[in-house]
Amino acid sequence: MLFVTLYVIAITAEAMTAALSAGRRSMDWVGVCVIACVTALGGGSLRDVLLGHYPLTWVKHPEYLLITAAAALLTAFIAPVMRRLRALFLLLDALGLVVFTVIGCQVALEMQLSPIIVLVSGMITGCFGGVMRDVLCNEIPLLFRHELYASVSVLVGLVFIGTLYAGMPQQVAVLAAMVTGLVVRLLAIRFDWHMPKFVYRDDWK
Protein backbone atom coordinates (compact mmCIF):
# COMPACT_ATOMS: atom_id res chain seq x y z
CA MET A 1 0.00 0.00 0.00
CA LEU A 2 2.73 2.42 1.01
CA PHE A 3 4.63 1.15 -2.02
CA VAL A 4 1.83 1.99 -4.45
CA THR A 5 1.72 5.50 -2.96
CA LEU A 6 5.46 5.87 -3.40
CA TYR A 7 5.18 4.56 -6.97
CA VAL A 8 2.49 7.10 -7.85
CA ILE A 9 4.59 9.91 -6.34
CA ALA A 10 7.56 8.66 -8.34
CA ILE A 11 5.81 8.54 -11.74
CA THR A 12 4.26 11.95 -11.04
CA ALA A 13 7.66 13.47 -10.29
CA GLU A 14 9.21 11.87 -13.39
CA ALA A 15 6.31 13.08 -15.54
CA MET A 16 6.75 16.64 -14.27
CA THR A 17 10.49 16.83 -14.92
CA ALA A 18 9.93 15.19 -18.33
CA ALA A 19 7.34 17.84 -19.17
CA LEU A 20 9.90 20.56 -18.45
CA SER A 21 12.35 18.79 -20.82
CA ALA A 22 9.69 18.70 -23.51
CA GLY A 23 8.94 22.36 -22.90
CA ARG A 24 12.61 23.24 -23.39
CA ARG A 25 12.26 21.68 -26.85
CA SER A 26 9.02 23.59 -27.55
CA MET A 27 6.94 20.47 -28.03
CA ASP A 28 3.18 20.65 -28.36
CA TRP A 29 0.88 19.24 -25.71
CA VAL A 30 0.67 15.82 -27.24
CA GLY A 31 4.45 15.64 -27.31
CA VAL A 32 4.56 16.74 -23.66
CA CYS A 33 2.21 13.88 -22.68
CA VAL A 34 4.07 11.28 -24.74
CA ILE A 35 7.48 12.32 -23.39
CA ALA A 36 6.08 12.22 -19.86
CA CYS A 37 4.62 8.72 -20.28
CA VAL A 38 7.80 7.41 -21.90
CA THR A 39 9.97 8.88 -19.13
CA ALA A 40 7.81 7.73 -16.23
CA LEU A 41 6.82 4.31 -17.56
CA GLY A 42 9.49 3.55 -20.17
CA GLY A 43 12.07 2.06 -17.85
CA GLY A 44 9.61 -0.43 -16.41
CA SER A 45 8.26 -1.21 -19.88
CA LEU A 46 11.74 -1.94 -21.26
CA ARG A 47 12.43 -4.21 -18.28
CA ASP A 48 9.17 -6.12 -18.79
CA VAL A 49 9.76 -6.52 -22.52
CA LEU A 50 13.35 -7.72 -22.02
CA LEU A 51 12.39 -10.17 -19.28
CA GLY A 52 9.19 -11.30 -21.03
CA HIS A 53 7.16 -10.15 -18.00
CA TYR A 54 3.67 -9.58 -19.43
CA PRO A 55 1.32 -7.76 -19.18
CA LEU A 56 3.16 -4.46 -18.74
CA THR A 57 2.27 -2.35 -15.70
CA TRP A 58 0.42 0.37 -17.61
CA VAL A 59 -1.48 -2.14 -19.73
CA LYS A 60 -2.79 -3.71 -16.52
CA HIS A 61 -3.27 -0.35 -14.78
CA PRO A 62 -4.12 2.22 -17.49
CA GLU A 63 -4.81 4.74 -14.71
CA TYR A 64 -1.02 5.24 -14.47
CA LEU A 65 -1.06 6.62 -18.03
CA LEU A 66 -3.75 9.10 -17.02
CA ILE A 67 -1.87 10.17 -13.89
CA THR A 68 1.29 10.70 -15.91
CA ALA A 69 -0.41 12.67 -18.67
CA ALA A 70 -2.34 14.77 -16.15
CA ALA A 71 0.82 15.57 -14.20
CA ALA A 72 2.56 16.60 -17.43
CA LEU A 73 -0.24 18.92 -18.56
CA LEU A 74 -0.50 20.44 -15.09
CA THR A 75 3.23 21.12 -15.22
CA ALA A 76 2.84 22.96 -18.53
CA PHE A 77 0.29 25.24 -16.84
CA ILE A 78 2.17 25.95 -13.64
CA ALA A 79 5.64 26.00 -15.21
CA PRO A 80 6.50 29.54 -14.01
CA VAL A 81 6.09 28.42 -10.40
CA MET A 82 8.26 25.34 -10.89
CA ARG A 83 11.65 26.97 -10.54
CA ARG A 84 10.84 27.87 -6.93
CA LEU A 85 10.22 24.21 -6.21
CA ARG A 86 13.58 23.04 -7.44
CA ALA A 87 14.70 21.47 -4.16
CA LEU A 88 11.42 19.59 -3.83
CA PHE A 89 11.83 18.23 -7.35
CA LEU A 90 15.33 16.99 -6.85
CA LEU A 91 14.10 15.16 -3.77
CA LEU A 92 11.13 13.62 -5.58
CA ASP A 93 13.34 12.68 -8.52
CA ALA A 94 15.78 10.92 -6.17
CA LEU A 95 12.82 9.15 -4.56
CA GLY A 96 11.63 8.06 -7.99
CA LEU A 97 15.03 6.65 -8.90
CA VAL A 98 15.17 4.63 -5.69
CA VAL A 99 11.56 3.40 -5.82
CA PHE A 100 11.82 2.37 -9.47
CA THR A 101 15.09 0.53 -8.83
CA VAL A 102 13.68 -1.45 -5.91
CA ILE A 103 10.57 -2.36 -7.94
CA GLY A 104 12.77 -3.52 -10.81
CA CYS A 105 14.83 -5.69 -8.47
CA GLN A 106 11.67 -7.20 -7.00
CA VAL A 107 10.25 -8.10 -10.42
CA ALA A 108 13.42 -10.00 -11.35
CA LEU A 109 13.55 -11.66 -7.93
CA GLU A 110 9.97 -12.91 -8.28
CA MET A 111 10.93 -14.36 -11.67
CA GLN A 112 13.77 -16.14 -9.82
CA LEU A 113 16.46 -14.71 -12.03
CA SER A 114 20.12 -14.58 -11.05
CA PRO A 115 21.49 -11.75 -8.85
CA ILE A 116 23.21 -10.04 -11.79
CA ILE A 117 19.92 -9.87 -13.66
CA VAL A 118 18.21 -8.56 -10.49
CA LEU A 119 20.75 -5.72 -10.43
CA VAL A 120 20.39 -5.01 -14.15
CA SER A 121 16.60 -5.15 -13.91
CA GLY A 122 16.70 -2.54 -11.14
CA MET A 123 19.04 -0.31 -13.13
CA ILE A 124 16.95 -0.53 -16.32
CA THR A 125 13.77 0.29 -14.38
CA GLY A 126 15.40 3.16 -12.53
CA CYS A 127 17.38 4.78 -15.33
CA PHE A 128 16.16 3.95 -18.81
CA GLY A 129 13.03 6.09 -18.74
CA GLY A 130 15.38 9.06 -18.61
CA VAL A 131 17.54 7.60 -21.38
CA MET A 132 14.50 7.30 -23.64
CA ARG A 133 13.48 10.87 -22.81
CA ASP A 134 16.91 12.10 -23.86
CA VAL A 135 16.92 10.05 -27.07
CA LEU A 136 13.48 11.41 -28.05
CA CYS A 137 14.64 14.95 -27.24
CA ASN A 138 17.72 14.29 -29.42
CA GLU A 139 20.28 14.63 -26.63
CA ILE A 140 23.15 12.42 -25.54
CA PRO A 141 21.66 10.65 -22.53
CA LEU A 142 22.50 12.67 -19.43
CA LEU A 143 22.79 9.42 -17.53
CA PHE A 144 26.01 8.53 -19.24
CA ARG A 145 27.64 11.89 -18.77
CA HIS A 146 26.85 14.10 -15.84
CA GLU A 147 25.20 12.39 -12.99
CA LEU A 148 25.87 9.89 -10.27
CA TYR A 149 22.55 8.43 -11.24
CA ALA A 150 23.07 4.96 -12.64
CA SER A 151 25.66 4.32 -9.95
CA VAL A 152 23.12 5.07 -7.22
CA SER A 153 20.75 2.66 -8.93
CA VAL A 154 23.41 -0.07 -8.91
CA LEU A 155 24.15 0.67 -5.24
CA VAL A 156 20.46 0.41 -4.32
CA GLY A 157 20.31 -2.95 -6.04
CA LEU A 158 23.45 -4.18 -4.27
CA VAL A 159 22.15 -3.19 -0.82
CA PHE A 160 18.77 -4.76 -1.60
CA ILE A 161 20.23 -8.08 -2.74
CA GLY A 162 22.89 -8.10 -0.03
CA THR A 163 20.35 -7.56 2.74
CA LEU A 164 18.15 -10.33 1.39
CA TYR A 165 21.09 -12.72 1.09
CA ALA A 166 22.04 -11.89 4.68
CA GLY A 167 18.68 -13.44 5.63
CA MET A 168 16.78 -10.24 6.46
CA PRO A 169 13.04 -10.02 5.67
CA GLN A 170 12.07 -8.22 2.44
CA GLN A 171 10.66 -5.12 4.19
CA VAL A 172 14.02 -4.51 5.84
CA ALA A 173 15.80 -4.97 2.51
CA VAL A 174 13.49 -2.48 0.80
CA LEU A 175 13.95 0.05 3.58
CA ALA A 176 17.74 -0.33 3.75
CA ALA A 177 18.07 -0.03 -0.03
CA MET A 178 15.84 3.01 -0.25
CA VAL A 179 17.45 4.90 2.62
CA THR A 180 20.97 4.18 1.35
CA GLY A 181 20.01 5.24 -2.17
CA LEU A 182 18.29 8.45 -1.09
CA VAL A 183 21.15 9.48 1.19
CA VAL A 184 23.87 8.83 -1.41
CA ARG A 185 21.88 10.52 -4.18
CA LEU A 186 21.23 13.64 -2.11
CA LEU A 187 24.86 13.77 -0.96
CA ALA A 188 25.93 13.40 -4.60
CA ILE A 189 23.75 16.36 -5.59
CA ARG A 190 24.86 18.44 -2.62
CA PHE A 191 28.59 17.84 -3.07
CA ASP A 192 28.54 17.44 -6.86
CA TRP A 193 29.99 13.94 -6.87
CA HIS A 194 30.85 12.42 -10.25
CA MET A 195 32.02 9.11 -11.58
CA PRO A 196 35.37 9.27 -13.34
CA LYS A 197 35.00 9.95 -17.04
CA PHE A 198 36.68 8.09 -19.84
CA VAL A 199 37.81 10.69 -22.37
CA TYR A 200 39.20 9.34 -25.60
CA ARG A 201 40.40 11.44 -28.50
CA ASP A 202 41.42 9.64 -31.61
CA ASP A 203 40.88 9.87 -35.32
CA TRP A 204 40.26 6.39 -36.53
CA LYS A 205 36.85 4.85 -36.46
Add this chain to the structure above:
Amino acid sequence: MLFVTLYVIAITAEAMTAALSAGRRSMDWVGVCVIACVTALGGGSLRDVLLGHYPLTWVKHPEYLLITAAAALLTAFIAPVMRRLRALFLLLDALGLVVFTVIGCQVALEMQLSPIIVLVSGMITGCFGGVMRDVLCNEIPLLFRHELYASVSVLVGLVFIGTLYAGMPQQVAVLAAMVTGLVVRLLAIRFDWHMPKFVYRDDWK
Protein backbone atom coordinates in the same frame (compact mmCIF):
# COMPACT_ATOMS: atom_id res chain seq x y z
CA MET B 1 -10.19 -7.65 -47.99
CA LEU B 2 -10.61 -3.93 -48.55
CA PHE B 3 -8.71 -3.49 -45.33
CA VAL B 4 -5.70 -5.46 -46.52
CA THR B 5 -5.65 -3.32 -49.67
CA LEU B 6 -5.75 -0.15 -47.60
CA TYR B 7 -2.99 -1.52 -45.35
CA VAL B 8 -0.74 -2.27 -48.34
CA ILE B 9 -1.35 1.23 -49.73
CA ALA B 10 -0.55 2.66 -46.30
CA ILE B 11 2.77 0.84 -45.82
CA THR B 12 3.75 1.69 -49.40
CA ALA B 13 3.08 5.38 -48.81
CA GLU B 14 4.97 5.36 -45.50
CA ALA B 15 7.90 3.53 -47.13
CA MET B 16 8.10 6.11 -49.91
CA THR B 17 8.09 9.15 -47.64
CA ALA B 18 10.62 7.39 -45.36
CA ALA B 19 12.88 6.79 -48.37
CA LEU B 20 12.86 10.51 -49.11
CA SER B 21 13.86 11.20 -45.47
CA ALA B 22 16.72 8.72 -45.80
CA GLY B 23 17.76 10.36 -49.07
CA ARG B 24 17.89 13.75 -47.38
CA ARG B 25 20.46 12.20 -45.03
CA SER B 26 22.42 10.66 -47.94
CA MET B 27 21.97 7.11 -46.73
CA ASP B 28 23.02 4.17 -48.87
CA TRP B 29 20.47 1.77 -50.33
CA VAL B 30 20.53 -0.59 -47.39
CA GLY B 31 19.85 2.34 -45.08
CA VAL B 32 16.97 3.44 -47.30
CA CYS B 33 15.38 -0.02 -47.07
CA VAL B 34 15.88 -0.28 -43.31
CA ILE B 35 14.48 3.19 -42.63
CA ALA B 36 11.49 2.39 -44.85
CA CYS B 37 10.76 -0.90 -43.05
CA VAL B 38 11.15 0.71 -39.62
CA THR B 39 8.85 3.59 -40.56
CA ALA B 40 6.16 1.49 -42.21
CA LEU B 41 6.19 -1.47 -39.82
CA GLY B 42 7.79 -0.07 -36.65
CA GLY B 43 4.65 1.38 -35.09
CA GLY B 44 2.81 -1.92 -35.35
CA SER B 45 5.87 -3.82 -34.13
CA LEU B 46 6.22 -1.61 -31.05
CA ARG B 47 2.52 -2.10 -30.29
CA ASP B 48 2.79 -5.88 -30.60
CA VAL B 49 5.91 -6.04 -28.42
CA LEU B 50 4.36 -3.82 -25.73
CA LEU B 51 1.09 -5.76 -25.70
CA GLY B 52 2.78 -9.16 -26.00
CA HIS B 53 0.85 -9.79 -29.24
CA TYR B 54 2.97 -12.39 -31.06
CA PRO B 55 3.87 -13.18 -33.80
CA LEU B 56 4.47 -9.71 -35.23
CA THR B 57 2.68 -8.85 -38.49
CA TRP B 58 5.79 -8.92 -40.68
CA VAL B 59 7.05 -12.16 -39.12
CA LYS B 60 3.75 -13.80 -40.09
CA HIS B 61 3.59 -12.01 -43.47
CA PRO B 62 7.18 -11.45 -44.64
CA GLU B 63 5.81 -10.22 -47.96
CA TYR B 64 5.12 -6.86 -46.24
CA LEU B 65 8.88 -6.45 -45.77
CA LEU B 66 9.40 -7.03 -49.49
CA ILE B 67 6.68 -4.57 -50.47
CA THR B 68 8.16 -1.93 -48.17
CA ALA B 69 11.74 -2.41 -49.39
CA ALA B 70 10.63 -2.45 -53.04
CA ALA B 71 8.63 0.76 -52.58
CA ALA B 72 11.64 2.42 -50.96
CA LEU B 73 14.06 1.43 -53.73
CA LEU B 74 11.58 2.48 -56.40
CA THR B 75 11.31 5.86 -54.68
CA ALA B 76 15.08 6.29 -54.82
CA PHE B 77 14.91 5.77 -58.59
CA ILE B 78 11.98 8.02 -59.34
CA ALA B 79 12.78 10.68 -56.73
CA PRO B 80 12.97 13.56 -59.23
CA VAL B 81 9.35 12.94 -60.20
CA MET B 82 8.21 12.81 -56.59
CA ARG B 83 7.94 16.51 -55.93
CA ARG B 84 5.20 16.77 -58.53
CA LEU B 85 3.20 14.20 -56.59
CA ARG B 86 3.28 16.08 -53.32
CA ALA B 87 -0.49 16.39 -52.96
CA LEU B 88 -0.96 12.69 -53.65
CA PHE B 89 1.59 11.85 -50.99
CA LEU B 90 0.05 13.96 -48.30
CA LEU B 91 -3.24 12.22 -49.03
CA LEU B 92 -1.69 8.74 -48.88
CA ASP B 93 0.19 9.65 -45.73
CA ALA B 94 -3.04 10.80 -44.07
CA LEU B 95 -4.68 7.56 -45.19
CA GLY B 96 -1.78 5.60 -43.67
CA LEU B 97 -2.13 7.39 -40.33
CA VAL B 98 -5.84 6.64 -40.19
CA VAL B 99 -5.58 3.01 -41.34
CA PHE B 100 -2.73 2.24 -38.93
CA THR B 101 -4.61 3.82 -36.03
CA VAL B 102 -7.77 1.83 -36.66
CA ILE B 103 -5.75 -1.40 -36.97
CA GLY B 104 -4.00 -0.63 -33.69
CA CYS B 105 -7.33 -0.03 -31.94
CA GLN B 106 -8.71 -3.31 -33.31
CA VAL B 107 -5.72 -5.32 -32.07
CA ALA B 108 -6.17 -4.01 -28.53
CA LEU B 109 -9.94 -4.54 -28.71
CA GLU B 110 -9.48 -8.17 -29.76
CA MET B 111 -7.17 -8.62 -26.76
CA GLN B 112 -10.04 -7.22 -24.64
CA LEU B 113 -7.95 -4.44 -23.18
CA SER B 114 -9.42 -1.33 -21.58
CA PRO B 115 -10.55 1.66 -23.70
CA ILE B 116 -7.51 3.75 -22.68
CA ILE B 117 -5.18 1.03 -23.94
CA VAL B 118 -7.22 0.76 -27.16
CA LEU B 119 -6.62 4.48 -27.72
CA VAL B 120 -2.91 4.22 -26.88
CA SER B 121 -2.52 1.15 -29.06
CA GLY B 122 -4.01 3.05 -31.99
CA MET B 123 -1.74 6.03 -31.40
CA ILE B 124 1.40 3.91 -31.10
CA THR B 125 0.53 2.05 -34.30
CA GLY B 126 -0.29 5.24 -36.16
CA CYS B 127 2.53 7.48 -35.00
CA PHE B 128 5.57 5.66 -33.67
CA GLY B 129 6.88 4.43 -37.00
CA GLY B 130 7.51 8.08 -37.81
CA VAL B 131 9.06 8.67 -34.38
CA MET B 132 11.52 5.81 -34.96
CA ARG B 133 12.35 7.21 -38.41
CA ASP B 134 13.18 10.58 -36.86
CA VAL B 135 15.28 9.03 -34.07
CA LEU B 136 17.28 6.97 -36.60
CA CYS B 137 17.75 10.08 -38.77
CA ASN B 138 18.89 11.93 -35.63
CA GLU B 139 16.09 14.46 -35.55
CA ILE B 140 13.74 15.55 -32.80
CA PRO B 141 10.59 13.63 -33.67
CA LEU B 142 8.44 15.82 -35.90
CA LEU B 143 5.40 14.33 -34.25
CA PHE B 144 6.04 16.20 -31.05
CA ARG B 145 6.66 19.53 -32.66
CA HIS B 146 5.02 20.52 -35.90
CA GLU B 147 2.09 18.47 -36.83
CA LEU B 148 -1.48 17.83 -35.83
CA TYR B 149 -0.63 14.19 -36.30
CA ALA B 150 -0.83 12.42 -32.98
CA SER B 151 -3.96 14.42 -32.16
CA VAL B 152 -5.67 13.10 -35.29
CA SER B 153 -4.66 9.60 -34.24
CA VAL B 154 -6.22 10.11 -30.80
CA LEU B 155 -9.36 11.53 -32.43
CA VAL B 156 -9.66 8.52 -34.75
CA GLY B 157 -9.40 6.22 -31.74
CA LEU B 158 -12.03 8.19 -29.83
CA VAL B 159 -14.51 8.09 -32.70
CA PHE B 160 -13.84 4.37 -33.21
CA ILE B 161 -14.38 3.47 -29.57
CA GLY B 162 -17.28 5.88 -29.14
CA THR B 163 -19.15 4.45 -32.14
CA LEU B 164 -18.62 0.90 -30.89
CA TYR B 165 -19.80 1.79 -27.38
CA ALA B 166 -22.88 3.40 -28.91
CA GLY B 167 -23.76 -0.07 -30.16
CA MET B 168 -22.92 0.37 -33.86
CA PRO B 169 -21.45 -2.56 -35.82
CA GLN B 170 -17.69 -2.61 -36.31
CA GLN B 171 -17.81 -1.73 -40.03
CA VAL B 172 -19.66 1.49 -39.23
CA ALA B 173 -17.13 2.32 -36.50
CA VAL B 174 -14.19 1.75 -38.87
CA LEU B 175 -15.79 3.91 -41.55
CA ALA B 176 -16.77 6.72 -39.16
CA ALA B 177 -13.28 6.79 -37.61
CA MET B 178 -11.49 6.78 -40.95
CA VAL B 179 -13.64 9.47 -42.56
CA THR B 180 -13.38 11.75 -39.50
CA GLY B 181 -9.62 11.25 -39.31
CA LEU B 182 -9.03 11.88 -43.01
CA VAL B 183 -11.18 15.01 -43.06
CA VAL B 184 -9.58 16.54 -39.95
CA ARG B 185 -6.07 15.65 -41.11
CA LEU B 186 -6.59 17.18 -44.56
CA LEU B 187 -8.21 20.28 -43.05
CA ALA B 188 -5.25 20.54 -40.65
CA ILE B 189 -2.81 20.43 -43.57
CA ARG B 190 -4.89 22.86 -45.63
CA PHE B 191 -5.33 25.45 -42.89
CA ASP B 192 -2.07 24.78 -41.06
CA TRP B 193 -3.68 23.84 -37.75
CA HIS B 194 -1.40 23.28 -34.78
CA MET B 195 -1.72 22.13 -31.21
CA PRO B 196 -0.67 24.73 -28.65
CA LYS B 197 3.02 24.46 -27.80
CA PHE B 198 4.54 24.40 -24.36
CA VAL B 199 7.64 26.58 -24.49
CA TYR B 200 9.77 26.56 -21.38
CA ARG B 201 13.03 28.44 -20.98
CA ASP B 202 14.96 27.90 -17.82
CA ASP B 203 18.51 27.22 -16.77
CA TRP B 204 18.31 24.57 -14.13
CA LYS B 205 18.19 20.93 -15.01
Add this chain to the structure above:
Amino acid sequence: MLFVTLYVIAITAEAMTAALSAGRRSMDWVGVCVIACVTALGGGSLRDVLLGHYPLTWVKHPEYLLITAAAALLTAFIAPVMRRLRALFLLLDALGLVVFTVIGCQVALEMQLSPIIVLVSGMITGCFGGVMRDVLCNEIPLLFRHELYASVSVLVGLVFIGTLYAGMPQQVAVLAAMVTGLVVRLLAIRFDWHMPKFVYRDDWK
Protein backbone atom coordinates in the same frame (compact mmCIF):
# COMPACT_ATOMS: atom_id res chain seq x y z
CA MET C 1 31.90 -25.28 -28.46
CA LEU C 2 33.97 -23.49 -31.07
CA PHE C 3 30.88 -21.38 -31.65
CA VAL C 4 30.66 -20.25 -28.02
CA THR C 5 34.35 -19.27 -28.19
CA LEU C 6 33.72 -17.27 -31.37
CA TYR C 7 30.68 -15.65 -29.74
CA VAL C 8 32.69 -14.58 -26.69
CA ILE C 9 35.43 -13.15 -28.93
CA ALA C 10 32.75 -11.32 -30.90
CA ILE C 11 31.02 -9.68 -27.91
CA THR C 12 34.42 -8.76 -26.46
CA ALA C 13 35.46 -7.07 -29.70
CA GLU C 14 32.13 -5.22 -29.96
CA ALA C 15 32.37 -4.12 -26.32
CA MET C 16 35.88 -2.73 -26.88
CA THR C 17 35.00 -0.70 -29.97
CA ALA C 18 31.85 0.50 -28.20
CA ALA C 19 33.93 1.65 -25.23
CA LEU C 20 36.06 3.76 -27.57
CA SER C 21 32.87 5.33 -28.98
CA ALA C 22 31.71 6.14 -25.45
CA GLY C 23 35.12 7.58 -24.66
CA ARG C 24 34.91 9.87 -27.67
CA ARG C 25 31.74 11.26 -26.08
CA SER C 26 33.42 11.62 -22.67
CA MET C 27 31.02 9.29 -20.91
CA ASP C 28 31.62 8.15 -17.35
CA TRP C 29 32.42 4.52 -16.53
CA VAL C 30 28.82 3.51 -16.06
CA GLY C 31 28.01 4.95 -19.46
CA VAL C 32 30.96 3.06 -20.97
CA CYS C 33 29.64 -0.24 -19.55
CA VAL C 34 26.05 0.41 -20.63
CA ILE C 35 27.06 1.41 -24.17
CA ALA C 36 29.27 -1.69 -24.39
CA CYS C 37 26.47 -4.03 -23.26
CA VAL C 38 23.94 -2.42 -25.58
CA THR C 39 26.32 -2.65 -28.55
CA ALA C 40 27.45 -6.22 -27.92
CA LEU C 41 24.13 -7.69 -26.82
CA GLY C 42 21.55 -5.24 -28.21
CA GLY C 43 21.24 -6.75 -31.68
CA GLY C 44 20.49 -10.21 -30.30
CA SER C 45 18.11 -8.75 -27.72
CA LEU C 46 16.15 -6.85 -30.34
CA ARG C 47 15.92 -10.02 -32.45
CA ASP C 48 14.66 -12.07 -29.50
CA VAL C 49 12.09 -9.45 -28.50
CA LEU C 50 10.80 -9.09 -32.08
CA LEU C 51 10.58 -12.85 -32.60
CA GLY C 52 9.23 -13.54 -29.10
CA HIS C 53 12.23 -15.81 -28.41
CA TYR C 54 12.49 -15.81 -24.59
CA PRO C 55 14.50 -15.84 -22.39
CA LEU C 56 17.06 -13.48 -23.90
CA THR C 57 20.64 -14.73 -24.18
CA TRP C 58 22.04 -12.50 -21.42
CA VAL C 59 19.14 -13.23 -19.07
CA LYS C 60 19.96 -16.93 -19.41
CA HIS C 61 23.73 -16.36 -19.35
CA PRO C 62 24.39 -13.26 -17.20
CA GLU C 63 28.11 -13.98 -17.48
CA TYR C 64 28.00 -12.40 -20.95
CA LEU C 65 27.07 -9.10 -19.29
CA LEU C 66 30.11 -9.40 -17.02
CA ILE C 67 32.43 -10.23 -19.93
CA THR C 68 31.15 -7.25 -21.88
CA ALA C 69 31.42 -4.80 -18.99
CA ALA C 70 34.90 -6.09 -18.08
CA ALA C 71 36.10 -5.76 -21.68
CA ALA C 72 34.77 -2.20 -21.79
CA LEU C 73 36.47 -1.12 -18.55
CA LEU C 74 39.72 -2.77 -19.63
CA THR C 75 39.53 -0.80 -22.86
CA ALA C 76 39.18 2.46 -20.93
CA PHE C 77 42.42 1.61 -19.09
CA ILE C 78 44.49 0.52 -22.06
CA ALA C 79 43.02 3.01 -24.54
CA PRO C 80 46.39 4.60 -25.44
CA VAL C 81 47.65 1.22 -26.68
CA MET C 82 44.54 0.61 -28.73
CA ARG C 83 45.44 2.64 -31.77
CA ARG C 84 48.36 0.34 -32.48
CA LEU C 85 45.95 -2.57 -32.60
CA ARG C 86 43.72 -1.06 -35.23
CA ALA C 87 44.16 -3.85 -37.78
CA LEU C 88 43.42 -6.49 -35.15
CA PHE C 89 40.24 -4.66 -34.18
CA LEU C 90 38.93 -4.38 -37.69
CA LEU C 91 39.45 -8.12 -38.04
CA LEU C 92 37.69 -8.92 -34.75
CA ASP C 93 34.87 -6.54 -35.62
CA ALA C 94 34.40 -8.29 -38.98
CA LEU C 95 34.41 -11.62 -37.16
CA GLY C 96 31.77 -10.30 -34.76
CA LEU C 97 29.52 -9.17 -37.60
CA VAL C 98 29.74 -12.57 -39.27
CA VAL C 99 29.30 -14.63 -36.09
CA PHE C 100 26.33 -12.55 -34.90
CA THR C 101 24.66 -12.82 -38.30
CA VAL C 102 25.01 -16.60 -38.46
CA ILE C 103 23.65 -16.93 -34.89
CA GLY C 104 20.69 -14.73 -35.81
CA CYS C 105 19.92 -16.85 -38.87
CA GLN C 106 20.11 -20.02 -36.78
CA VAL C 107 17.67 -18.71 -34.16
CA ALA C 108 15.07 -17.92 -36.82
CA LEU C 109 15.69 -21.27 -38.54
CA GLU C 110 15.12 -23.16 -35.28
CA MET C 111 11.85 -21.26 -34.89
CA GLN C 112 10.98 -22.50 -38.40
CA LEU C 113 10.39 -19.04 -39.77
CA SER C 114 10.41 -18.22 -43.47
CA PRO C 115 13.69 -17.56 -45.36
CA ILE C 116 13.09 -13.79 -45.50
CA ILE C 117 12.73 -13.67 -41.73
CA VAL C 118 15.89 -15.80 -41.37
CA LEU C 119 17.77 -13.17 -43.40
CA VAL C 120 16.25 -10.28 -41.46
CA SER C 121 16.94 -12.02 -38.15
CA GLY C 122 20.60 -12.38 -39.12
CA MET C 123 20.85 -8.75 -40.17
CA ILE C 124 19.19 -7.45 -36.99
CA THR C 125 21.51 -9.57 -34.84
CA GLY C 126 24.59 -8.53 -36.79
CA CYS C 127 23.94 -4.83 -37.24
CA PHE C 128 21.47 -3.35 -34.77
CA GLY C 129 23.77 -3.37 -31.76
CA GLY C 130 25.82 -0.79 -33.65
CA VAL C 131 22.68 1.15 -34.59
CA MET C 132 21.68 1.37 -30.91
CA ARG C 133 25.19 2.51 -29.99
CA ASP C 134 24.98 5.33 -32.53
CA VAL C 135 21.49 6.38 -31.39
CA LEU C 136 22.62 6.51 -27.73
CA CYS C 137 25.71 8.48 -28.76
CA ASN C 138 23.39 10.83 -30.70
CA GLU C 139 24.82 10.09 -34.13
CA ILE C 140 23.17 9.14 -37.40
CA PRO C 141 23.73 5.40 -37.49
CA LEU C 142 26.98 4.73 -39.34
CA LEU C 143 25.44 1.58 -40.70
CA PHE C 144 23.17 3.54 -43.00
CA ARG C 145 25.83 5.85 -44.32
CA HIS C 146 29.43 4.77 -44.59
CA GLU C 147 29.97 1.10 -44.46
CA LEU C 148 29.45 -2.03 -46.46
CA TYR C 149 28.29 -3.54 -43.21
CA ALA C 150 24.62 -4.40 -43.46
CA SER C 151 25.21 -5.64 -47.01
CA VAL C 152 27.82 -8.10 -45.76
CA SER C 153 25.32 -9.27 -43.16
CA VAL C 154 22.69 -9.87 -45.85
CA LEU C 155 25.26 -11.70 -47.98
CA VAL C 156 26.23 -13.96 -45.05
CA GLY C 157 22.56 -14.80 -44.55
CA LEU C 158 22.05 -15.54 -48.24
CA VAL C 159 25.07 -17.89 -48.40
CA PHE C 160 23.94 -19.59 -45.19
CA ILE C 161 20.36 -20.18 -46.37
CA GLY C 162 21.45 -21.06 -49.92
CA THR C 163 23.92 -23.69 -48.71
CA LEU C 164 21.29 -25.23 -46.43
CA TYR C 165 18.68 -25.30 -49.20
CA ALA C 166 21.25 -26.95 -51.46
CA GLY C 167 21.14 -29.84 -48.99
CA MET C 168 24.50 -29.30 -47.29
CA PRO C 169 24.89 -30.06 -43.55
CA GLN C 170 24.64 -27.11 -41.16
CA GLN C 171 28.36 -27.05 -40.32
CA VAL C 172 29.22 -26.54 -43.98
CA ALA C 173 26.64 -23.76 -44.25
CA VAL C 174 28.05 -22.00 -41.19
CA LEU C 175 31.60 -22.28 -42.51
CA ALA C 176 30.73 -21.16 -46.04
CA ALA C 177 28.75 -18.18 -44.75
CA MET C 178 31.46 -17.09 -42.31
CA VAL C 179 34.33 -17.37 -44.78
CA THR C 180 32.41 -15.53 -47.50
CA GLY C 181 31.40 -12.79 -45.08
CA LEU C 182 34.89 -12.33 -43.64
CA VAL C 183 36.54 -12.21 -47.07
CA VAL C 184 34.06 -9.70 -48.51
CA ARG C 185 34.14 -7.54 -45.39
CA LEU C 186 37.94 -7.41 -45.33
CA LEU C 187 38.09 -6.71 -49.07
CA ALA C 188 35.52 -3.94 -48.54
CA ILE C 189 37.69 -2.36 -45.86
CA ARG C 190 40.88 -2.81 -47.89
CA PHE C 191 39.49 -1.34 -51.12
CA ASP C 192 37.01 1.06 -49.54
CA TRP C 193 33.94 -0.43 -51.20
CA HIS C 194 30.63 1.37 -50.71
CA MET C 195 27.02 0.82 -51.57
CA PRO C 196 25.54 3.48 -53.85
CA LYS C 197 24.02 6.33 -51.90
CA PHE C 198 20.64 7.89 -52.43
CA VAL C 199 21.06 11.63 -52.12
CA TYR C 200 17.90 13.65 -52.18
CA ARG C 201 17.68 17.41 -51.84
CA ASP C 202 14.29 18.95 -51.66
CA ASP C 203 12.43 21.47 -49.60
CA TRP C 204 9.05 20.02 -48.98
CA LYS C 205 8.38 17.71 -46.12
